[in-house]
Amino acid sequence: MRSIADEIEKCDCNVIHEDVVEKVRGQMPEDEVLLNLADLFKVFSDSTRVRILCALQYSEMCVCDIAVLLGMTKSAISHQLRSLRQTRLVKYRKDGKVVYYSLDDEHVSNVFAQGLLHVSEQ
Amino acid sequence: MRSIADEIEKCDCNVIHEDVVEKVRGQMPEDEVLLNLADLFKVFSDSTRVRILCALQYSEMCVCDIAVLLGMTKSAISHQLRSLRQTRLVKYRKDGKVVYYSLDDEHVSNVFAQGLLHVSEQ
DNA sequence: CAAATGATTGATCATTCATTCAACTGTATT
DNA sequence: AATACAGTTGAATGAATGATCAATCATTTG
Numbered sequence: 001m002r003s004i005a006d007e008i009e010k011c012d013c014n015v016i017h018e019d020v021v022e023k024v025r026g027q028m029p030e031d032e033v034l035l036n037l038a039d040l041f042k043v044f045s046d047s048t049r050v051r052i053l054c055a056l057q058y059s060e061m062c063v064c065d066i067a068v069l070l071g072m073t074k075s076a077i078s079h080q081l082r083s084l085r086q087t088r089l090v091k092y093r094k095d096g097k098v099v100y101y102s103l104d105d106e107h108v109s110n111v112f113a114q115g116l117l118h119v120s121e122q
Numbered sequence: 123m124r125s126i127a128d129e130i131e132k133c134d135c136n137v138i139h140e141d142v143v144e145k146v147r148g149q150m151p152e153d154e155v156l157l158n159l160a161d162l163f164k165v166f167s168d169s170t171r172v173r174i175l176c177a178l179q180y181s182e183m184c185v186c187d188i189a190v191l192l193g194m195t196k197s198a199i200s201h202q203l204r205s206l207r208q209t210r211l212v213k214y215r216k217d218g219k220v221v222y223y224s225l226d227d228e229h230v231s232n233v234f235a236q237g238l239l240h241v242s243e244q
Numbered sequence: 245c246a247a248a249t250g251a252t253t254g255a256t257c258a259t260t261c262a263t264t265c266a267a268c269t270g271t272a273t274t
Numbered sequence: 275a276a277t278a279c280a281g282t283t284g285a286a287t288g289a290a291t292g293a294t295c296a297a298t299c300a301t302t303t304g
Binding site for chain 1: 134135136137138139142143144145146147149150151153155156157158159160161162163164166167168170172173176177180183184185186187189190191195196197205211220227229230232233234238239240241242
Binding site: 005013016046048072074075076079080094096097098 | 245250251261262263264265266270271272
């Protein structure tokens with residue numbers, strides 16, 4: 001439990017509205033939750049990963065196909081697929097030499113949809 | 123209009139499933155849209171900005187209050203508020219020396235909500 | 245007017261991160 | 275067994291970025 005005094009110590013200013021700060025502090029989720037949230041959005045913050053996720057909404061695809069679609073090397077795509085695997089946003093199946101990737105989260109489309117609402121209003 | 127041949131030129135592999143690539147290419151949004159989408163999520167990808175946005179869901183706050191709440195300097199907060207202003211996610215009003223910030227987008231809460239759904243399922 | 249204070253800004257530094265390149269793994273084909 | 279090919283991996287490089295620090299702006303107050 002951090003006290004107001006502790007916080008002031010770390011920052012360079014006075015509390016102007018102590019009541020507001022205390023009220024908001026009581027309602028904020030745990031720092032860990034917000035850190036995980038930021039980490040999730042970090043995955044969506046790169047256009048290559050966004051394009052991969054977008055493509056997989058329409059069909060499962062192998063690494064080569066994605067590379068051709070996006071005009072990038074297999075290596076670059078493979079590196080990005082790694083992040084997407086680690087955050088469990090995509091899954092894969094092997095068929096011989098070929099690895100097929102597909103979406104692994106029903107929320108991906110929803111997050112996309114909300115984001116597009118904002119973008120399309122610019 | 124890019125041709126399949128052009129894409130292969132830029133990458134290091136063959137098209138394995140030309141039909142799939144063509145079908146998906148036809149359904150993908152414009153690159154510019156996906157770039158804007160990634161830029162939007164980039165704003166959400168830093169835990170300081172996420173915490174600021176989260177706090178502003180509960181109350182408008184001045185820079186000092188946010189700094190105290192998060193245990194950071196006014197300067198650091200002010201820099202991040204700048205990104206949030208530029209992407210029109212927050213708005214502000216001045217009252218004398220004090221600048222009060224608040225949310226400026228109804229979609230912020232929705233994007234948060236979808237993100238939290240994913241995070242809480244880990 | 246001068247001092248104090250809330251806030252912003254620009255430069256700097258350290259860190260993070262996406263792509264490239266080369267090497268390597270595993271599977272299929274001949 | 276040898277070759278070819280889909281895919282992965284690790285190191286290296288260059289670009290992007292967040293916090294710090296000092297300087298500055300703007301408004302209020304003595």
